[in-house]
Amino acid sequence: MKRIISFFIISLMIFMLPGCSWDDPQTIENDGVFRVSMVPDLGGVNDQSFNQSAWEGLQKFSNKTGAQVSYMEPKQSSDFLLNLDKLSDGNSDLILGIGYVMSDPIEQVSKLNLDKNYVIVDYAFEEGEFNNVTGVVFRSQESAFMVGYIAGRTTKTHKVGFIGGMKNPVIDQFESGYKAGLLWAAKELGKNIDVVVQYADSFSDEAKGKAIAYKMYSSDKCDVIFHAAGGVGYGVIEAAKDTNRYVIGVDRDQSYIAPDNVLTSAIKNVGAAVEIVSKKKMDGEEIGGMNFEFGIKEDCVGIPETNKILDPIVYQDTMKIAELIKDGTIKVPYNLETYKEFEKRMTDN
Amino acid sequence: MLSSILSLLNTTLMYSAPLIFGAMGGVISERAGVVNIGIEGMMTFGAFVGASIGYYTANPWLGFLAGGLAGALMALLHAIASISFKADQTISGMALNFIGPGLSLFLCRIFFSNQTMTDRVPNKLPKVFNVIDITVFIALAVTILLWFILYKTKWGLRIRSVGEHPAAADTLGINVYKIRYLSVISSGFLAGLGGASMTLAVVAQFTPTSISGQGFIALAAVIFGKWTPQGAYGACLLFAIAQALAVSLGGGKIAVPSEIINMLPYVLTIIILILFVGKSMAPKASGKPYDKGTR
Structure with a gap:
């Protein structure tokens, strides 16, 4: 009986392991490549909604400019901060948090990593409140x-x-x-x-x-x-x-x-917005501490x-x-x- | 006027069906002395499996059944942990509430090209008179059946005795573990049906929000209904009526904030609980793992 049960439990664990896979951020030395990473909301990058749209926007951006893009999916809401923090330890030039639920985690990591740049989508802090955070909101x-x-x-x-x-x-x-x-x-x-x-x-x-x-x-x-x-x-x-x-x-x-x-x-075309801010940052524009409002005009x-x-x-x-x-x-x-x-x-x- | 009353009735019945299945699952498990706080997780998994099988076979009845079996499978985990291994029943139930949505989402991505929701099922469960979901009637039938089993058959007597005083039942030759296993598994089966009734009758696909709290409301209904099938049924109906009232009162020209109106179901439940439902008695051995050695 014990054997059967331990077999059962082990197979259950093996079965669940793939769920814990970890999309590691690139930790290569700085080589002049522009890197953008994003943390989607719990829906993940295939949610057929704004997370997916954001990821598609980043992929388009990568195709156009040759920038390296990556994402790190959270498995639960306590991962938001963890993933943002992990990405902050890597060499991303821009770190995106998708959705207003990321506003608190972004606020926390941005204070700890003043040399990193963050974008929060669907939320805007007071202009200039955090000099390394850019807000993106939609009309x-x-x-x-x-x-x-x-x-x-x-x-x-x-x-x-x-x-x-x-x-x-x-x-x-x-x-x-x-x-x-x-x-x-x-x-x-x-x-x-x-x-x-x-x-x-x-x-x-x-x-x-x-x-x-x-x-x-x-x-x-x-x-x-x-x-x-x-x-x-x-x-x-x-x-x-x-x-x-x-x-x-x-x-x-x-x-x-x-x-x-x-x-x-x-x-709401989050992808287009993500593309615009990433491009701005890549072109060397100073976007930290600013908020952008996108509507029909920006498509x-x-x-x-x-x-x-x-x-x-x-x-x-x-x-x-x-x-x-x-x-x-x-x-x-x-x-x-x-x-x-x-x-x-x-x-x- | 007539149409508002009809839509009130319709909403009540629609709302109540998944809750009733979940509550009946709670009743049978608790009656056998196993606290089942994992109804929510079982419902979620049942909702997912129901919708997926319903989608791939195009047969909602197969999906409905598969949803029940999926719930039963989850309940088996609960049974193994809490009956055989005598783990804390609340904790293992809580674990199910995490496993249910997690596993559903994980499998959903495998079977539905990485999406977090299933595709729409081609056929939903039929409606009676073209208005009321058939699950409403199945839920009623399940309630009557459960009442009959619990109070009119020797099986019911055994279930109840195992929940009240397992040691005494054991000395009389009743296999406590077997009864508890069966009760917990059927509890999961019913909860799974409840989940599937959500994704095959109320809506037509599984989304991560399909089951959001129904399991916990069902659990509350079990306690509200004093651990009896008929009581829990009434509690579910009451909650559904309150919810329907909130729906029909909202959005009118009355200047009441929607937050207040939408609080109604919960406030009403508390008031009735305090005023009309007296002391409620849980099965004595509920929550206690049975250990043959102890007295």
Whole structure:
């Protein structure tokens, strides 16, 4: 019996060993090669979301410039600091932390390694607070405006929904941009479009996302819902599929989940942003202590080029709107106050 | 109005099904004297295996069954550690909560080209009357069955006696280890079904967020329901109703912050627990490994 059990335990251990593999940072002497390393969030570099996008951006950067790029995946959140610290001991010229969850670990390692340079994606410290940290944030309100416009043009019931994860400044960007886009479409069409907003207070409760979406589609008579709610969104998309309505994805092109229901998606192109800051650093630009805000102009947010079920005319009009945002004609609100001002401007003229 | 009531009912049932499976798993294991805090991990692994088998075979029923078996496999680890090796049951259960998601993610990357979520299953479990997931009815049937087994059969009597006083049961010729093994494995099977009901009925793919806390809520429902199948069933339903209320109250024109509304299920549970549910009695031997030598 003992033998069988020890065999069982040993085979279990062998089975689990590959999970502990370690992507070692290069520890070669300085040879003039520019090196960028990144620590993705727990989803890893194949999460089909922003970590993957960041890694793809780095690979593109490497192909274009010959820089060496690498990543070190954390297995649990306590690894964030560990991996950043390990990378800091190597010879990376730039170390990237993907996602706002990295902000605390980056703050800690950056204080300990003043000679190293860090980038935090989706978070911004006070300008100049840390001279070796660069913040990268996105004007997500701009892509939200575009999908809001699309929702406004597509709705038949003149009622659309917005499902947010938890109230925070990033989700506020989405909500206010979306509502502003709706307003723009409503004015263009000369109609009134109602929007129902609900927060799930979770980024993971898929059943809740489905329940809220069900309610919006059935009792509230919404026919388009935009979600900015992470995992909750899978439930929202599921509800759209079950009831055969439209849903708008977030962060990446989510149409592969439900091709007949995902109208379009508000994309956040982390890869492009990562490429831009890495290039700046490589070119010797001083970026430490600064924050960058990327939007449509830098090609860092937007909607997919191909949208199977979206009316091509609406798509073209939306791209015209994108141009207006790019040249500053439309100032997209990014929180509740700026949205109120926007609303006032819209009703005034 | 009618549509709001219907959607309230629909949400309640949808929400409750995975919880009920998990809670029934908790009841049977605790009744046999083994604390099972690892329901969450078993559900997660069941959710993953259910969705993957459902995807590769295109048969949701096979997936559902495989999800249950996957949960049972996890439970076997728990049983070996806590029954044969007399390890601390809470710790080995907690370990499962780490192994479950970790193993699921690891296997997911192998079988789904390095993705952290599975592809969408081609066929979901059917719906009754085109609205209510069939898992809702299976969960009810499981509850009734478990109640019948526990209170109306000699097997049930043995399970309960092993959970109350294993030494006494042993002197009467009941094989304590065997009963505990079977109970823990069926506990894992039920938890696995619960996970699979999430990824094959509520949504249609496994993601790292598919099971996020359902196992712990189920565990709370076991205690809330005084370790009885019917009680735990009621507790799950109550929680689901509160959740459905939070969903239907939210987003309206009422100026209540969403955080407050979304607290409702938890607050309501605590209030009812204090006001209406009296002293709850755990099986006496729950949490204690049985050692033949001790008295």
